[in-house]
Amino acid sequence: MNTSTVIDAQQLFSHDQDSELVTRAQQGDQQAFHALYQLHHKRVYALCWRMLADKDSAEDVCQEVFVQLWQKIGNFRGESKFATWLHSVATNIVLGHLRKQKNWLQRVFSIEEQRVEESNTPMSDHAELSLLDQKIQALPERARVVFVLFAIEGYRHEEIASMMKMAVGSSKAQFHRAKSLLREALSEQ
């Protein structure tokens, strides 16, 4: 049995496991919902952490994702994998959080100008992170979010542009900006 067969089998098993739990959670079974949380929260938290670059916000937003999921789980119709649907719900909640978080001061003095070397993200958050994750956290917000969605989460630029209400070209430009900032930062190590 080769590695890809093992991975396929694991994915199939987790898909079936999700389906049963989702059906039960849709009927109001909190234990099933807790099991779904156990299966998926680490991945959702990673998405929140990478997009928000702040541990406390990531924890709060990850909680919010599952609270909203409990309300919205009835909307899931099984047209895609549950994990895919959950990630799109989570991504939209994180983006909504980022929009709310921005105050007028940030809009005027755009945090886009913040550069890698000027980042003030507390290093205590980075204790067990890979070097690349540390550098991603230090990227300017829009470049970071686009990079995480495109390179790590596998969204297309068209999807990112629609979610972030920007032009497709801007999404591509932010991605190239993120890549060159990361290459520069990693080269200095």
Added chain:
Amino acid sequence: MKNEITDVSLQQQVDELSKEMSPERDLWPGIEKAMAKQSRSNVKRPFYPVAWAATVVVAVLVSWLSFSPQPGTSTSNVDIAQVMQQDFNEQKQLMLVNLGQPDLKQLSPDMQKQFDELKKAQQAISKALENDPTSVELLNLLRWTQKQELDLLKQIYSPKWQTI
């Protein structure tokens, strides 16, 4: 000394990133608390008065139908009711689209009951209007039940920011 990083090696590092991370604190108790709070506020408080009121509407209309005069020549309020019902259906559709087109069949039996009661009330009012087409009170009642249904949908499906 600089160590040049290519796109390929950057991509390799990206592929090696862990897809999962563990939060430092246990997030589940907060989620569970918010879920319990939602169940209390969604199920007990707002929905029962609606069912009760809709039931009263049906009861009043049954009496109305029994004692009301035979239909007259005027059909103006019946026409208005039809237009109101069309407007209401459009508003409801628009609201459901805005709320992400939730599947109403997935509602809990309690919530389903609230919608059934409102539907029955609307049907009873429409029938009563055919018998008493000049009644403004019936039109107001119809408007009230439609508003209750829209409010109920909004209450159930509108995303809420929870303080955990």
